Amino acid sequence: MSKKVLVATGGGDCPGLNAVIRGIVKRAEQEGDWEVYGCIESYNGLLKDNVEIVKLTGEKVSGIHIKGGTIIKTTNKGGPFHFPVKQDDGTWKMEDRSELMKKRLENLGIDAIISIGGDGSQRISLELAKMGINIVGVPKTIDNDLSCTDFTFGFQTAVQIATEAFDKLVTTAESHNRVFIMEVMGRDAGWIALHTAIAGGADVCIIPEIPYDPAKIAEKIESRYKNGEGFCNIVIAEGAKALDGKVTGHESTTIGYEHIRLGGVGDKLKMELQQIGVEHDIRVTVLGHLQRGGVPTAYDRILATQFGVKAFELVKAGKFGNLVVYNHPNIEYVSLTKAVEKPNLVNPDTSYLVHTARGIGMSFGD
Secondary structure (H helix, E strand, O other), rough: OOEEEEEEOOOOOOOOOOOOOHHHHHHHOOOOOOEEEEEOOOOHHHOOOOOEEEEOOOHHHOOOHHHHOOOOOOOOOOOOOOOOEEEOOOOOOEEOOOOHHHHHHHHHHHOOEEEEEEEHHHHHHHHHHOOOOEEEEEEOOOOOEOOOOOEEEOHHHHHHHHHHHHHHHHHHHHHHHOOEEEEEOOOOOOOOHHHHHHHHOOOEEEEOOOEHHHHHHHOOOOOOOOOOOEEEEEEEEOOEEEEEOOEEEOOOOOOOOOEEOOOOOHHHHHHHHOOOOOOEEEEEEEOOOHHHOOOOHHHHHHHHHHHHHHHHHHHHOOOOOOEEOOOOOEEEEEHHHOOOOEEEOOOOOOOOOHHHHHOOOOOOOO
């Protein structure tokens, strides 16, 4: 009798998800006695009234490693412990459906879960593991904010997309003597902004870990101009904060989404600079979800495939409650407990990337 492993992709979509799925299926096929299933739209495929899972075969995953997104869909709303259910009066109520999910796994004969997701998804993985569910995690996030792993897949692709966009803004800024502010993703971690700023040759990089002073940024801008001619390019992470420590965003009205929706910090910085007297033409570009889509880079395809193979091998060996990680040059694993203990943030005092950026004259607005 074949054993069954269920794969779920949770949180925001990310280049490389399909490569992980393919890696899991291709590795499982080498065993002969394992079947792989996909849970549609993260755990919703098990939590909804009508169960929705799909068998994943070699034919089904053929060639998907070059495609962005995920063939089994994803969501960053709800979850087994806070599943939104619409009431008869039209209101919504959050229900704990974790026990229902566990029962359905047993009824379906699922032996283990591989959860591909970021910090929030792996915290759910940890809670499911505590319930006795056999689960293995795979670290996915373009923000690169999971500890215990050198990189998460999707990050390098996001940086590549952001860098290519930034390169284009540099030439138009120079042509028009403008200041360009490019807003990239990064709720709490400034890795995308930092890598993009160094790769693209930015003059200013604003990240969540270093509160910025608009006056300091204005000084850097003015140093880039002479007799009214010059240009300046700025990269800012969406979670960046001024000295008051407040993020820029708004409360979400989407059912099941618990985070503040970030966005608008680039425009906020533009306004702050104008208010303190910067007279140069300032333009803002927000990359948004462009960083999440498209074809994964070769680096991310390889890393994601390695993660998929390792995740299945942990399942096969019965090493549950762990997260696959990359510690150069090895693909290893750590406990889910350790993996979510603390986020992987940029340390302004010890990061060699920050040191490098300051060494080439880049300002962090501090």
